[in-house]
Amino acid sequence: MSMIFREMLKADTSDATSLFVERYKDRRSKNPLHPPTLISDDAVLPLISEWLSTGHGVVAEQDGEMVGYLLGRQTTGMGGLDMSFTPEWAHATKAGSAGDLTGNLYTRWCRIGGRPESSLHMTIVFADEKSAHDCFVQKGFGHHLIDGGRVVDGFKPGTSAVQVSQPTATELDRVNALDAKLTDHLDQAPVYRPASPASFGRFSGGHTYDLSWITEPTKSIWVSREGDAITGFMSAEYGPQRPSSLKYPSLPQIEGAFLDPSFRGSGSANALLDAVLGWVVETGSPYCTVDFETSNPEGSTFWLRNDFQPLLITMTRRLDARYGA
Numbered sequence: 001m002s003m004i005f006r007e008m009l010k011a012d013t014s015d016a017t018s019l020f021v022e023r024y025k026d027r028r029s030k031n032p033l034h035p036p037t038l039i040s041d042d043a044v045l046p047l048i049s050e051w052l053s054t055g056h057g058v059v060a061e062q063d064g065e066m067v068g069y070l071l072g073r074q075t076t077g078m079g080g081l082d083m084s085f086t087p088e089w090a091h092a093t094k095a096g097s098a099g100d101l102t103g104n105l106y107t108r109w110c111r112i113g114g115r116p117e118s119s120l121h122m123t124i125v126f127a128d129e130k131s132a133h134d135c136f137v138q139k140g141f142g143h144h145l146i147d148g149g150r151v152v153d154g155f156k157p158g159t160s161a162v163q164v165s166q167p168t169a170t171e172l173d174r175v176n177a178l179d180a181k182l183t184d185h186l187d188q189a190p191v192y193r194p195a196s197p198a199s200f201g202r203f204s205g206g207h208t209y210d211l212s213w214i215t216e217p218t219k220s221i222w223v224s225r226e227g228d229a230i231t232g233f234m235s236a237e238y239g240p241q242r243p244s245s246l247k248y249p250s251l252p253q254i255e256g257a258f259l260d261p262s263f264r265g266s267g268s269a270n271a272l273l274d275a276v277l278g279w280v281v282e283t284g285s286p287y288c289t290v291d292f293e294t295s296n297p298e299g300s301t302f303w304l305r306n307d308f309q310p311l312l313i314t315m316t317r318r319l320d321a322r323y324g325a
């Protein structure tokens, strides 16, 4: 019954894929907010195999059966900083395994000789993987970004005195000025949103709202008004979601939200969200997604307060000699 840990080989790819897909199918059967993207071996095997081809992995075996794997590889992200990255499909443990298995896999992975070291470890964990999440916290990881989603089936907008409507073409410049303030908010303390890891296209920068946001049926933008002033906006767009496990089917994702500080705490953000969710329902999607930095106090509070449940948690651990004794 003893557990064996060893370095992951190419030949392990298929067992690792089966392990992941089994867990993912179960997860999806319990929560349909997880899309059908990663329920087939055909989708997952190439991801694992490609990651392993330039990375390193560890597997855990019990009685000759694989009960867990974890692999990471070096990539450039976080504003050009080298990091070792373990995406959500690059680790899994068999249902019912010991609660510390992910932590033990990670410890072994850190000890693989000849692996290039980087100053940041990043991993993505399914939010329902409590024990994996807790293992990473115990090893020094913290929350960095949350990909969340909410069901909008049966959504009914609240009643609000706040005026919300779509901007006219001539008002788009004013929306872009607010969008520039959103970018500033995200780039400055305390958020410090990192620059995009090019290979994943996440953490995207500011948007330029052009006419397509008014004419395209896959895009939607709303503004809140007070007299002649535009006080805030919220936008959403159908598209292939990232990361991989949220990519398909095409779901509406909230892309931007900003309220002039003097209009915060007044129900305007909820009126904007009601308009966006009304559009989501009208266009036939049962779900809506959003991502936000956990270092954004206003943003993270707002989405969690409004029924967006965390689906994936991106976690980071900084390796810095200055933290040493």
Ligand SMILES: CC(C)(COP(=O)(O)OP(=O)(O)OC[C@H]1O[C@@H](n2cnc3c(N)ncnc32)[C@H](O)[C@@H]1OP(=O)(O)O)[C@@H](O)C(=O)NCCC(=O)NCCS
Binding pocket: 182, 185, 256, 257, 258, 259, 260, 263, 264, 265, 266, 267, 268, 269, 270, 291, 292, 293, 296, 298, 299, 300, 301, 302, 305
């Ligand atoms: C995110 C954002 C749009 C949310 O708007 P907001 O008005 O701050 O958020 P809320 O509607 O949740 O309101 C905040 C407070 O006002 C209260 N409030 C909301 N509606 C209210 C109303 N009608 N009457 C009285 N109080 C109200 C809330 O309860 C909350 O109070 P609390 O923090 O003490 O619990 C806004 O904070 C913002 O523009 N932030 C900067 C940009 C940003 O982070 N965007 C998100 C990127 S992911």
